[in-house]
Amino acid sequence: MIIVGGGIGGLTLALFLHRAGIPCRVYESTPEIKALGVGINLLPHATRELAKLGLLDRLGAVACEPQTRSYFNRWGQRVHTEPAGRSAGYDLPQYSIHRGDLHLVLFDAVKERLGTDSVITGHRCIRVDQDADGVTVHFADGPDGRHRAPARGAVAIACDGIHSAVRRQFYPDEGPPAFAGINMWRGMTRRKPFLGGRTHARVGTLATGKMVIYPIRNFPDGTQLINWVAEVQTDVAAKNDWSAVGRLEDFIGYFENQTFDWLDIPQLFRDAEMILEYPMVDRDPVARWSFGRITLLGDAAHPMYPRGGNGAAQSILDADALVNALVLETDVEAALLAYEGERLERTAKIVRTNRSEPPDVVISIVEERTGGKPFERLEDVISPAELDAALERYRKIAGADKASVNR
Numbered sequence: 007m008i009i010v011g012g013g014i015g016g017l018t019l020a021l022f023l024h025r026a027g028i029p030c031r032v033y034e035s036t037p038e039i040k041a042l043g044v045g046i047n048l049l050p051h052a053t054r055e056l057a058k059l060g061l062l063d064r065l066g067a068v069a070c071e072p073q074t075r076s077y078f079n080r081w082g083q084r085v086h087t088e089p090a091g092r093s094a095g096y097d098l099p100q101y102s103i104h105r106g107d108l109h110l111v112l113f114d115a116v117k118e119r120l121g122t123d124s125v126i127t128g129h130r131c132i133r134v135d136q137d138a139d140g141v142t143v144h145f146a147d148g149p150d151g152r153h154r155a156p157a158r159g160a161v162a163i164a165c166d167g168i169h170s171a172v173r174r175q176f177y178p179d180e181g182p183p184a185f186a187g188i189n190m191w192r193g194m195t196r197r198k199p200f201l202g203g204r205t206h207a208r209v210g211t212l213a214t215g216k217m218v219i220y221p222i223r224n225f226p227d228g229t230q231l232i233n234w235v236a237e238v239q240t241d242v243a244a245k246n247d248w249s250a251v252g253r254l255e256d257f258i259g260y261f262e263n264q265t266f267d268w269l270d271i272p273q274l275f276r277d278a279e280m281i282l283e284y285p286m287v288d289r290d291p292v293a294r295w296s297f298g299r300i301t302l303l304g305d306a307a308h309p310m311y312p313r314g315g316n317g318a319a320q321s322i323l324d325a326d327a328l329v330n331a332l333v334l335e336t337d338v339e340a341a342l343l344a345y346e347g348e349r350l351e352r353t354a355k356i357v358r359t360n361r362s363e364p365p366d367v368v369i370s371i372v373e374e375r376t377g378g379k380p381f382e383r384l385e386d387v388i389s390p391a392e393l394d395a396a397l398e399r400y401r402k403i404a405g406a407d408k409a410s411v412n413r
Contacts (some may be wrong), residue, residue: 007031008159008170010131012039015304015321016165017112017125021059022329024120027342031123033145033157035130035166039113040105045222045233046284047206047315048103050070050096051406055326057098064111069103070221070230073204077369080210081380082266085372086393087353088205097412099286100315102233103222104194104208108318129154131171134162136299160302161338163328165321168289170306176297180289183309186361188212188286190312191236191252193220193278199230200269208366209271211373212239215260216366217271234274236261237286252283286311288361291354296342303328308353311360316404320353323405356404365400368393 008022009016012034023030048065056062065302069227073093077085091100093340116124129145136142140161145154164172168183199221201207206220216237236257254275264271275281289309295302304321328345368388375387401407 008033008157008162009165010134010143010162011035011165011167011170011304011306012125012127013165013167013304013321014109014318015325016163016235017109017116018055018059018322019163019165019303019325019328020116020120020124021112022325023332024061024116026329026333028329028332030120031127031157031159032130033129033143033202034125034127037128039109039125039127041110041229042105042196043105044110045102045220046105046108046312046318047220048101048108049315049319049404049406050091050100050408050411051404052102052315052319052322053098053328054411055322058326059115061111061115062099064115065101065103065108066099068107068111068223068294069101070224070297071099071204072206072220073202074172075206076201077366078209079369079372079376079380080206080214080264080378082209082264082268083380084382084385085369085388086397088394088397094408095412096408096409102205102222104222104231104233105318107223108156113127129157131164131166133175134164134172134300136162141299154367160299161342163317164300164306165304166306168287168305168309170302172300173292173302173306176294177292180292183285183287183289185287187240188311189238189240189257190284191257191281191288192284193234193252193275193281195232195234195274195278196225196229197232197274197277198228200232201355203230207269208369209264211366211370212237213373214378215257215264216369217261218366219269219274232274234278236275250283252281254278254281256283272286288357291350291357295350296346297341298339299342301328301345310353310357311364313360314356314365314400314404314406316356316360316406319404319406320356324349324353330354352405359400359403363396367400368396371396 007030221230331341331345
């Protein structure tokens with residue numbers, strides 16, 4: 007098996023294939039695997055899969071495990087708090103982790119189990135050919151400027167992200183990712199814990215500025231590395247550069263007055279170790295992922311808004327489902343179609359839901375009903391039952407509800 011792309015999805019797939027006794031090799035475009043990025047959340051539906059690979063102890067050693075999720079309006083008033091992970095009765099934990107730490111845990115496990123030559127860097131895929139017996143993956147533009155020798159295998163799985171060359175081969179007229187005018191600025195700030203140090207907080211709405219804030223690393227001196235995301239709806243016509251260095255002055259004005267008794271938001275931004283600017287982009291769901299001996303996985307298959315802990319999680323779920331299909335089906339093309347049948351519509355529904363009704367929709371409901379003003383009694387605005395129902399609806403769509411995960 008040839009895996010195109012050594013990100014979270016590709017490395018997880020390599021580990022599941024190895025667990026099933028299926029040989030594989032990963033081809034990554036970058037010249038070196040490095041710990042890059044900012045924070046992500048692994049909800050129990052993702053850690054359940056990583057537990058099958060025996061990685062929970064390694065992840066727990068470098069991650070934070072939140073006990074609660076809290077939702078606040080732009081005035082810092084608490085709209086809702088609910089338990090998270092094992093505190094909520096899940097069998098598996100929720101981990102908040104630096105993306106680079108997760109990537110390195112997966113990469114180290116792949117090297118240990120599959121061998122140091124199992125991940126080949128500096129190989130950017132440009133095309134995949136296939137015949138009745140297998141696939142030939144073509145590479146170009148290595149770090150020294152030379153074209154690379156092609157690789158031959160039984161199946162090619164495209165894990166090469168939102169700008170997938172393999173997806174473009176089958177959807178040449180798709181165009182660039184869809185940008186709806188939502189800008190994100192992401193950063194990390196080392197500081198003392200807030201709200202007890204084990205809370206995942208969501209604050210505000212897109213109309214006036216939205217934030218997601220949570221710790222991703224604990225330090226011996228009692229401080230934490232706090233990951234934060236600021237989102238703003240703008241009238242920008244074109245999408246921003248991906249992972250560009252962000253400027254504080256471009257977004258802090260939306261949050262300048264949000265100094266709460268539990269956290270000083272503007273100071274959190276000012277003290278950041280770094281700021282990155284991202285476009286909030288995705289792609290419309292497509293009708294097929296599998297074409298003979300070639301299939302798509304993760305962001306190559308279903309790029310979605312990074313909401314609800316589902317960007318990385320769904321690629322991890324894809325990997326497990328694909329290997330299950332390969333084990334159960336003797337014909338590889340039938341296996342790829344079975345995998346597609348299991349995952350395509352589920353992920354398409356998450357893509358659409360992340361656009362229209364993300365997990366923090368409860369804040370938007372309160373904002374609309376109060377006219378954007380502080381409330382005196384939350385019970386006069388929304389009932390606890392309505393809050394719980396809105397949040398549970400998203401969890402069920404994502405396959406992250408407690409009954410499904412524990413089952």
